[in-house]
Amino acid sequence: MGIKRNNGLLYALLAISLLALMFLSLFIGRYTVPPGMVVSILLGKISGITVTGTEATVVWDIRLPRVLLCVMVGAGLSVAGAAFQGIFQNPLVSPDILGVSYGAGFGAALGILFTSGGAGMTMVPAFGFGLLSVLLAYTISRIKKVTSPVSLVLAGMIVGFFFNALISLVKLVADTDSQLPAITYWLMGSFANTTFAELSLIAPLIVGGTAVLLLLRWRMNILSMGDEEAYSLGINPGRLRVAIIALATVITAASVMVSGIVGWVGLIIPNICRMFTGADHKHLLPASLFMGGMFLLILDFIARVVTVAEIPIGILTAIAGVPLFIYVYKYSGWGR
Amino acid sequence: MEVEVRNGHFGYFRQEDILTDISFRLPSAQILTILGQNGIGKTTLLKCLLGILPWQKGRTLIDSEEMNYKKHINRIGYVPQAYRFVFPYSVEETVMMGLAGKIGAFSLPTGKDKEQVRSVLAEMGIAHLQKRLCSQLSGGQLQLVFMARGLVKNPELMILDEPESHLDYKNQILVLKMLERLTRVRGISCIINTHHPDHALRISDVTLMQGRNASGEATSLFGPTADIITEDNIKRFFEVESKIITIERSDHTKFNTLVVTL
Amino acid sequence: MKKSMVTAGCCALAALFITVGGWQAPVAGAADTTDAFRTVTDLQGNRVRLPPAKDLHRVVIIAPPLVSWFASFRLPHTEIVGANSIAFVDVNTKLLDHILPQWRSIPTGFLTGFRSNTEELLRLKPDVILVYGNFQKEGLEAVPIPVLDFYLGNHDNEVASVARTKLMREIFAPADSVSDLQHEWDQAKKQASELLAKRNGPRKKGMMISSNTGDTIMVLGLHSCGDDWLKKSGLSNVANVPDSQGAGREITMEQLYAWNPDIIYVFRGIPAADYLKGNIAGQDWRPIKAVRNGAVYDMPLGLANWGAPNPDSPLTLLWMIGTAYPEVMGEVDFADLMKAYYARRYGIALNEELIETTLYPHGNKKK
Numbered sequence: 014m015g016i017k018r019n020n021g022l023l024y025a026l027l028a029i030s031l032l033a034l035m036f037l038s039l040f041i042g043r044y045t046v047p048p049g050m051v052v053s054i055l056l057g058k059i060s061g062i063t064v065t066g067t068e069a070t071v072v073w074d075i076r077l078p079r080v081l082l083c084v085m086v087g088a089g090l091s092v093a094g095a096a097f098q099g100i101f102q103n104p105l106v107s108p109d110i111l112g113v114s115y116g117a118g119f120g121a122a123l124g125i126l127f128t129s130g131g132a133g134m135t136m137v138p139a140f141g142f143g144l145l146s147v148l149l150a151y152t153i154s155r156i157k158k159v160t161s162p163v164s165l166v167l168a169g170m171i172v173g174f175f176f177n178a179l180i181s182l183v184k185l186v187a188d189t190d191s192q193l194p195a196i197t198y199w200l201m202g203s204f205a206n207t208t209f210a211e212l213s214l215i216a217p218l219i220v221g222g223t224a225v226l227l228l229l230r231w232r233m234n235i236l237s238m239g240d241e242e243a244y245s246l247g248i249n250p251g252r253l254r255v256a257i258i259a260l261a262t263v264i265t266a267a268s269v270m271v272s273g274i275v276g277w278v279g280l281i282i283p284n285i286c287r288m289f290t291g292a293d294h295k296h297l298l299p300a301s302l303f304m305g306g307m308f309l310l311i312l313d314f315i316a317r318v319v320t321v322a323e324i325p326i327g328i329l330t331a332i333a334g335v336p337l338f339i340y341v342y343k344y345s346g347w348g349r
Numbered sequence: 350m351e352v353e354v355r356n357g358h359f360g361y362f363r364q365e366d367i368l369t370d371i372s373f374r375l376p377s378a379q380i381l382t383i384l385g386q387n388g389i390g391k392t393t394l395l396k397c398l399l400g401i402l403p404w405q406k407g408r409t410l411i412d413s414e415e416m417n418y419k420k421h422i423n424r425i426g427y428v429p430q431a432y433r434f435v436f437p438y439s440v441e442e443t444v445m446m447g448l449a450g451k452i453g454a455f456s457l458p459t460g461k462d463k464e465q466v467r468s469v470l471a472e473m474g475i476a477h478l479q480k481r482l483c484s485q486l487s488g489g490q491l492q493l494v495f496m497a498r499g500l501v502k503n504p505e506l507m508i509l510d511e512p513e514s515h516l517d518y519k520n521q522i523l524v525l526k527m528l529e530r531l532t533r534v535r536g537i538s539c540i541i542n543t544h545h546p547d548h549a550l551r552i553s554d555v556t557l558m559q560g561r562n563a564s565g566e567a568t569s570l571f572g573p574t575a576d577i578i579t580e581d582n583i584k585r586f587f588e589v590e591s592k593i594i595t596i597e598r599s600d601h602t603k604f605n606t607l608v609v610t611l
Numbered sequence: 612m613k614k615s616m617v618t619a620g621c622c623a624l625a626a627l628f629i630t631v632g633g634w635q636a637p638v639a640g641a642a643d644t645t646d647a648f649r650t651v652t653d654l655q656g657n658r659v660r661l662p663p664a665k666d667l668h669r670v671v672i673i674a675p676p677l678v679s680w681f682a683s684f685r686l687p688h689t690e691i692v693g694a695n696s697i698a699f700v701d702v703n704t705k706l707l708d709h710i711l712p713q714w715r716s717i718p719t720g721f722l723t724g725f726r727s728n729t730e731e732l733l734r735l736k737p738d739v740i741l742v743y744g745n746f747q748k749e750g751l752e753a754v755p756i757p758v759l760d761f762y763l764g765n766h767d768n769e770v771a772s773v774a775r776t777k778l779m780r781e782i783f784a785p786a787d788s789v790s791d792l793q794h795e796w797d798q799a800k801k802q803a804s805e806l807l808a809k810r811n812g813p814r815k816k817g818m819m820i821s822s823n824t825g826d827t828i829m830v831l832g833l834h835s836c837g838d839d840w841l842k843k844s845g846l847s848n849v850a851n852v853p854d855s856q857g858a859g860r861e862i863t864m865e866q867l868y869a870w871n872p873d874i875i876y877v878f879r880g881i882p883a884a885d886y887l888k889g890n891i892a893g894q895d896w897r898p899i900k901a902v903r904n905g906a907v908y909d910m911p912l913g914l915a916n917w918g919a920p921n922p923d924s925p926l927t928l929l930w931m932i933g934t935a936y937p938e939v940m941g942e943v944d945f946a947d948l949m950k951a952y953y954a955r956r957y958g959i960a961l962n963e964e965l966i967e968t969t970l971y972p973h974g975n976k977k978k
Contacts, residue, residue, distance in 0.1 A: 042730040043728060043730035043731040043733075043734060044730035044731070044733045044734050045734075067733055067736075067755075070733075070753070070754070070755050071730060071733060074753040074755075075729050075730065075733075075753045075754075076730075078753070099436075102435045102436075103435065104435065104436070125746070189821070189829075191743065191744035191745075191746055191762060192744075192746070194724060194725055194746055195744070195745065195746030197724075198724060198725070198726055198746065198749065203726065203749070203750075205726055205727070205728070205729060205749055205750040206748075206749050206750055206751070206752040206753075207752075207753070208752045208753050228455040229454060229455065230457075231452065231456070231457050231458065232449075232454050234438070234442065234445075234446055235446055235449045237434075237435065237436055238434065238446065241396070241401055241429075242429065243449075244399070244400075244401045245399055245401060245422075245427035245429070246427075246446055246447065246449040246450065247422040247423050247449055247450025248449050248450065253454065287436070287437075291437065291438070291439060291442070291482075292434075292436035292437050292438045292439075292442070293438065293439070293442045295457055295458075317728060317729075317730065320720075320728075321718075321720035321721055321728065321731050322720050322721060322722060322723040322728055322731070323723045323726055323727065323728040323729075323731075323750060324723065325723065325726075
């Protein structure tokens with residue numbers, strides 16, 4: 014792979030494809046809206062003219078927030094995944110390695126149990142328990158004198174198992190008629206019920222977290238060499254790692270609280286990007302941002318358009334993730 | 350840069366002391382070799398020197414002042430034993446990491462940094478490897494990349510952990526010559542770990558020999574290389590019989606080397 | 612070259628920010644100007660603006676039991692344009708053929724479980740959507756169509772069935788002269804207490820199975836509609852213990868032997884006949900008294916499953932008493948009660964076949 018990579022061109026291509034895909038997604042759906050009408054609805058809405066009718070609702074209130082959320086979640090999870098893989102020195106790590114998804118899942122299940130699941134009532138506990146689980150993992154990892162990436166991952170697994178058990182417990186107590194299916198569907202993940210209100214709640218979290226991670230991206234190279242190496246290179250790895258974990262956790266928890274558990278994206282996208290951009294996080298993170306957005310956008314397109322019924326996005330990411338993973342395994346340097 | 354250690358002690362948690370009463374002084378622009386058998390604590394000593402591990406007793410002085418990690422680390426180049434990374438970084442990307450202390454947390458390397466990387470690669474004679482992936486290099490090439498990474502920040506002291514141990518003869522000599530040149534030409538002080546007494550004899554000015562006494566306690570000897578690497582000391586510290594002989598090269602220069610006789 | 616990617620990244624992020632930041636409140640439907648709108652409070656206390664009943668032409672029903680319930684009103688100008696496929700499983704389809712002959716062609720594909728594909732739902736152009744619980748509102752958040760929630764966190768069959776019927780009638784205002792369901796309940800309760808007064812001996816021990824997959828057995832415990840039915844019909848629920856709350860408590864065979872109920876009702880899952888015939892591999896029901904006495908009954912399937920609150924609920928009460936204590940029924944014929952009820956409330960003249968398929972949904976009438 015001694016090829017000279019032209020990353021500038023790559024980014025331009027990725028950015029243009031992403032924007033084009035986002036724009037295209039507004040035109041296609043189960044409900045037929047003529048393309049001309051889509052354009053006039055968009056122009057009308059942007060210039061502040063009141064546009065009404067089912068078509069306007071479909072394009073502006075249903076498709077647009079969903080497309081934006083998809084891109085944000087896909088981009089956020091991929092960037093968080095790339096950052097985590099770097100700082101844990103392991104390309105098989107995903108952004109929920111520290112138990113954030115299970116923590117958030119438990120929070121949402123609790124919300125459903127106690128309030129029968131009004132949308133806002135799952136979001137707050139999901140976010141809260143997501144953060145709590147990572148905090149717990151971090152605390153457990155510090156039982157030993159030295160906090161290493163391995164001890165963190167182990168602690169994350171422990172916390173994950175714990176919250177997974179708590180989810181099962183909530184499921185057991187939940188009303189089988191209404192609450193149990195609500196919990197089950199929540200855990201499968203969906204972009205189906207995206208509103209602008211939800212979007213405006215999580216956008217600052219995901220966009221902010223992603224932006225700061227992007228700024229820190231070159232430093233991630235140093236952390237990816239291991240703690241002692243970082244020390245000898247003049248960098249204290251401890252604080253930087255905590256900062257990156259906190260940022261990635263906020264992104265993941267925010268994603269999980271609106272769209273449920275969407276697996277695989279944060280694991281697979283950075284690995285695919287690494288094949289094109291190389292390992293340098295300077296290039297890996299921006300590439301993951303664009304690719305992650307596109308990946309989820311395409312899968313959600315399948316989820317909402319291909320069949321009459323909505324397909325849970327978590328199932329699609331897993332189905333699409335497996336062959337991609339095999340591909341990456343074959344052509345990447347693992348196991349060499 | 351002048352480095353001095355006074356009465357350094359270190360032991361890992363619940364283990365006997367690995368380093369006891371280490372003292373040495375390395376004058377500017379000289380080479381110190383730390384000599385000892387495998388597992389005697391040579392790498393631990395380097396980590397204590399860098400401030401990665403704390404001395405439990407004793408201290409390090411840099412140019413006669415107390416060693417301070419934040420203050421001094423960017424003037425010290427550390428070269429660990431070469432290993433393969435998890436991620437496939439290129440040579441250029443790897444060497445760039447040597448500048449980490451100078452590039453802010455929210456910043457990216459600048460064109461000037463790139464220039465610095467290119468010049469150090471040229472100096473090491475590996476400019477042609479710039480875009481190659483480290484995972485595709487030979488052991489010798491990889492060692493040179495690590496040395497370039499330590500050297501890129503223009504340090505006043507280089508600390509190298511067994512830089513020649515896994516190399517073939519040609520590359521061993523290449524690395525040793527490179528070190529001599531850094532010291533003599535650029536005035537960089539060097540500390541290297543090795544378990545080859547003949548390498549120490551060849552390049553170093555002063556030597557610290559680590560070992561264990563009859564009752565198993567860690568001991569060390571320090572002094573000018575010629576005084577430390579003697580047939581008696583080799584027998585005591587390495588448990589082998591040896592002979593130190595002087596060899597004349599074809600250009601009539603002479604050097605000492607050590608031959609194991611048993 | 613490196614700058615361009617930073618710029619591109621920032622542009623994308625900025626674009627997200629601007630679009631998100633610049634959103635406007637969704638504009639409600641164009642028909643908003645009509646004065647005839649009314650406000651209806653659903654069972655979750657949501658105040659929902661509805662057009663007048665005569666303008667409700669197309670209804671989507673996501674909550675399964677509400678389909679035949681709604682159909683029983685026989686509204687001439689309102690049709691079901693979308694429903695949950697489960698609605699056509701847990702119901703007497705022969706009865707459905709009478710009151711909703713077109714049921715087989717009603718679209719159900721817009722739902723995955725209880726989650727709607729929003730655009731597919733919009734294509735059905737509903738005027739109103741009926742759901743049961745917040746989880747059935749998934750995919751409906753941004754839809755400018757009134758959604759009414761029939762979920763009531765109350766396990767009293769009387770309260771629940773009356774409240775739902777009342778809300779249904781309030782929404783659709785059927786032009787019939789049917790008395791409200793509370794009146795039917797009052798009648799049924801009066802008759803029930805007269806019948807139960809004739810009972811001698813101790814209360815029988817009853818149990819209602821909420822599901823049995825052949826692997827896991829779930830029973831209806833404390834705070835469930837099944838528990839309420841057992842209580843209302845003069846039985847003691849063996850599963851009415853504090854650590855067995857709500858619907859769907861998994862129970863071991865050993866626990867069942869210990870409880871040893873006198874009578875078992877099967878809400879869903881493997882039909883009653885298989886318990887009696889010993890057809891369930893891996894589950895030996897013979898030691899249980901109810902099985903030895905042949906007292907295992909499938910819950911009838913009428914307009915809905917009689918085990919849950921439904922428009923036939925007052926009948927359920929009398930049917931339960933008739934099966935639990937057959938001796939108290941005397942000369943009362945349940946089939947006559949049922950015929951009268953269906954004629955009175957739905958204007959349906961039940962024939963033998965419809966009665967039998969309702970009371971014996973798995974086709975095994977005894978004697």
